[in-house]
Amino acid sequence: MTMATAVKTQSQGRRLDLQVIGPIIALIALILIGMALNSNFLSYANITNVLARSAFIGIIAVGMTFVITAGGLDLSVGSMAAFVAGLMILVMNVLTDTMGVTLPVILLGIALALIAGVIAGLINGLLITKVGIEAFIVTLGTMGIYRSLITWLADGGTLSLGFEMRELYRPVYYGGIMGISWPIIAFVVIAILGEVVMRHTAFGRHCAAIGSNERVARYSSIAVLKVRLATYVLLGLLVGFAVVMYVPRLGSASASTGLLWELEAIAAVIIGGTLLKGGFGRIWGTVVGVLILSLIGNILNLTDFVSPYLNGAIQGVVIVLAVVLQRKSAADR
Amino acid sequence: MSAVNTAPSSAPILALSGVTRSFGPIEILHGVDFALRPGEIHALIGENGAGKSTTMKILGGYLDPTTGEVTCDGQSVRFVNSDAAEDKGIVMIHQEFNLAEDLAVDQNVFLGRELRRGWRLDHKAMRSRTADLLTRLQCRVDPAAKVNRISVPDKQMVEIAKALSRDLRVLIMDEPTAVLTERECEILFTQIERLRAEGVAILYTSHKLGEIKRICDRVTVLRDGTMVKSAPVADITEEQMAAAMVGRDLSDLYPAKPVAGPDTVLEVENLSVPGVVSGANLVLKRGEVLGIGGLIGAGRTELAEAIAGLRPRHGTVRLLGHDLPAGLVQAAVEAGLAYLTEDRKGAGLLLDKGLRENLTLPLLHKFGKIMIDRKAEEAALDKAISDFAIRAPQRSMRVGDLSGGNQQKLLLAKTLLSDPQVVIIDEPTRGIDIGTKQQIYALIADLAEQGRSVIVISSEMPELIGLASRVVVMHGGKIAGELEGDQVAEGAIVRLAMGLGEHQEEAVA
Structure with a gap:
């Protein structure tokens, strides 16, 4: 019996290793492919571009990881980002009329984006925890609501920040220190904080416990509803933060802003090895x-090897592959 | 009752001879002989864990015997699965119904054996045949009604109709009345007697001895996996049945009982949980081990969970002089009350996490301010492993891979981590080998010795008698009586648990 247990744990250890390094191997492979196909791939400009663009989805995906780990889901983040961006632009334009093109307007705009994000997350979270509606349904609903609201606010077109204000706000996306742009710095800081919170705090542990078995969590005197609510609020806050980084990039928001971000964020979480059913x-x-x-x-944009129009197809294959790998290891158990 | 009792002489339809059954190294059934005859209602009774369900499952084709023989119509058979048994007309109705709640009654009756007309389903034929079956059972349910819309006894009738739809010869019923009200029971009894008159052999289990006396023809008593008595119901009294079910010696499995102190630690007044517990009063002294007995479903767990803040409740719970708010587990834990669940795997431990994560889960805020202090956690695990003699081949292993006994010890360690003054332990030794049982009993006595107070909820009579100096027995959501000192005996507990009322006044007084 001891033998059997030993063998079992051994094989488990090996599988765990593969699960751990799987995504890293895929990333390294992609980098090598990119280097082979285009000499500009590793250039400063390209790397900065890729990282800065990933920052929005990345910041949101960090919050999404907590939601999914606790056994939840949020489909509304893309629309929420668009709506918050539109709201922020509208308010900043109004404030510019009275306060002029000044820093306080930007600070107020940022505060508004963060608060709006928190409130949006709170609405999702309360409907899920207090009213007890499934997360999928709630966020499917709010997804439609925010998307429709931003379309209505922009009257079907685009909401733009005033030109001078745009110039003032621009450095938040394009500036940086020591050649590293702000969105990248923000993404790195949030990712590190997120990793610490997930692994080393009671909140992170509680999220995993709730996702793993909600009853056990409740019987272990964890405030299940509060923790679950907190994951949605945290995600909302991070959506607001992503918007703060996003608005200076184009200075506008429209009905197509943040389209499919929710799916990209969820896909990133799953590819990274977080279990969709929660618990880890x-x-x-x-x-x-x-x-x-x-x-x-x-890579598809840099090469004319494969049409960039196939981007979605290749991403789709990667997502499915990642889930297949997860499923396999779960079945082995 | 015994009007059409032609049975005893006829040959059995289904029989077990010398059947044993082991799970892993542990033998659960030791050579059981059992026969079901046409037109006979045969009761199978015994304490929880005596081997009733195993026997039923072997008869119903859900389990194979380890040794021994199952015979059907005198021929030795080995059912591949329950479907093979059902093809022979042997049907088992579980306590939890096997019905698809969202489908209609007729769809359920013919589930998996749908009648067809060419490639299309023959809805009309299924509906009319279901209607016929229900009429035969005098059940007025519309065959087109969805199962989740009909009452519990009607669901039971649908199960029986399902059984009747294939030439029913043997019906195995696992505590059919546990979920029924008295009136609903009457309807069921009429139907069962009708089936008996039609020559169906019926196996009937119940904890309610009065019921057995009333409707059954024959009773077989199991104790610890052995058949201890089998007799016509007419020849045996309810008291004799109860005595046969219990009657075993207590070994030195149990430590000396601790002596309770004078001061009251926990007071429960007029506690009710809607639908399951009504008007319960309890008093717990310092250093006392109080037992709560009663049948499964008597409301013991619900009472405990309500005290611990895991369930909504009415009434007051006072711990060390302070009222505990209802429905707040955190408050109860902080005040010094901990509850160890009976559902180790479903509510006690995270099976896919490690020992450390499980141990510290309820008390993470005590391990570090913002960041969790992993060293402190490891130290706590070290202490738990040595204090509770937890045997884990590897510290990092999943808790789900631990044996039941080690899981239980870890759960105990986890529950006691908050250093509670009052511990409620629900089924402390369910599914655990005898060696670990003894360790856990010693631990419970130690806790009381240290001045803590323990409530032990158990379905195993010897456990209650061996551990508790005072036992409260529940029946039907109420506290049926209290036994102290020499009164704490199996017969008295069983009588109270079965709702045999005559001792109630005496016990309360």
């Missing part, structure tokens, strides 16, 4: 997942 999550995996998804797009 890792932030660094999500970061790798985000990078894999954006590198696929980038």
Whole structure:
């Protein structure tokens, strides 16, 4: 019997290793392919471009990792981002009329984006925890609501920040320190904080416990509803933060802003090895997942080997493959 | 009752001879002989864990005997699965119904054996045949009604109709009345007697001895996997049945009983949980081990969970002089009350996580301020492993891979981590080998010795008698009586648990 147990744990250890390094191997393979196909791939400009563009989805995906780890889901983040961006632009334009093109307007805009994100997350979370509606249904509903609201706010077109204000706000996306742009720095900081919270705090442990078995969590005197609510609020806050980084990039928001972000964020979380059914999550995996998804797009854009129109198809294959690998290891158990 | 009792002489339809059954190294059934005859209602009774369900499952084709023989119509048979048994007209109705709740009654009756007309389903034929079956059972359910819309006894009738739809010869019923009200029971009894008159052999289990006396023809008593008595119901009294079910010696499995102190630690007043517990009162002294007995479903777990804040409740719970708010587990834990669940795998431990994560889960805020102090966690695990003699081949292994006994010890360690003054332990030794049982009993006595107070809920009579100096017995959601000192005996507990009322006043007084 001891023999059997030993063998079992051994094979488990090996599988765990593969699960751990799987996404990293895929990322390295992608980088090698990119290097082979285009000499510009590793250039400063390209790397900065890829990372800065991944930052929005990446910041959101960090929050999504907590939601999914606790056994939840949020489909509304893409629309939420668009709506918050539209709201922020509208308010900043109004404030510019009275306060002029000044820093306080930007600070107020940022505060508004963060608060709006928190409130949106709170609405999702309360409907899921207090009213007790399934997360899929709630966020499918709010997804439609926010998408429709931003279309209505923009009257079917585009909401743009005033030109001078755009110039003032621009450095938040394009500036940086020591050649590293702000969105990348923000993404790195949030990813590191997220990893620490997930692995080393009671909140992270509680999320995993709830996703693993909600009853056990409840019987272990964990405030299940509060923790679950907190994951949605955290995600909302991070959506607001992503918007703060996103608005200075184009200075506008429209009905197509943030389209499919929710799916990209969820895909990144899953590719990174977090279980869709909850119970186990890792932030660094999500970061790798985000990078894999954006590198696929980038490589296709840099080469004329495969049409960039096939980007979605290749991403889809990667997502399915990642889930198949997860399923396999679960079945072995 | 015994009007059409032609049975005893006829040959059995289904019989076990010398059947044993082992799970892993542990033998659960030791050579059982059992026969079901046409037109006879045969009761199978015994304490929880005596081997009733195993016997039923072997008869119903759900389990194979390890040794021994199952015969059907005198021929030795080995059922591949329950479907093979059902093809022979042997049907088992589980306590939890096997019905697809969202389908209609007729769809359920013919589930998996749908009648067809060419490649299309023959809805009309299925509906009319279901209607015929239900009429035969005098059940007025519309065959087109969805199962989740009909009452519990009607569901039972649908199960029986399902059984009748294939030439029913043997019906095995696992505690059919556990979920029924008294009136619903009457309807069921009429139907069972009708089936008996039609020559169906019926196996009937129940904890309610009065019922057995009333409707059964023959009773067989199992104790610890052995058949200890088999007699016509007419020749045996309810008291004799109860005595046959229990009657075993207590070995030195149990430590000396601790002596309770004078001061009251926990007071429960007029506690009710809608639908399951009504008007329960309890008092627990310092250093006392109080037992709560009663049948499964008597409301013991619900009472405990309500005290621990895991269920909504009415009434007051006072711990060390402070009222505990209802429905707040955290408050109860902080005040010094911990509850160890009976559902180790479903509510106690995270099976896919390691020992450390499980141990510290309820008390993470005590391990580090913002970041979890992993060293402190490891130290706590070290202490738990040595204090509770947890045997884990590897510290990092999944808790689901531990043996039941080690899981239980880990769960105990986890529950006691908050250093509670009052511990409620629900089924402390369910599914655990005898060696670990003894360790857990010693632990419980130790806790009381240290001045803590323990409530032990158990379905195993010897456990209650061996551990508790005072036992409260529940029946039907109410506290049926209290036994103290020498009164704590199997017969008295069983009588109270079965709702045999005559001792109630005496016990309360």
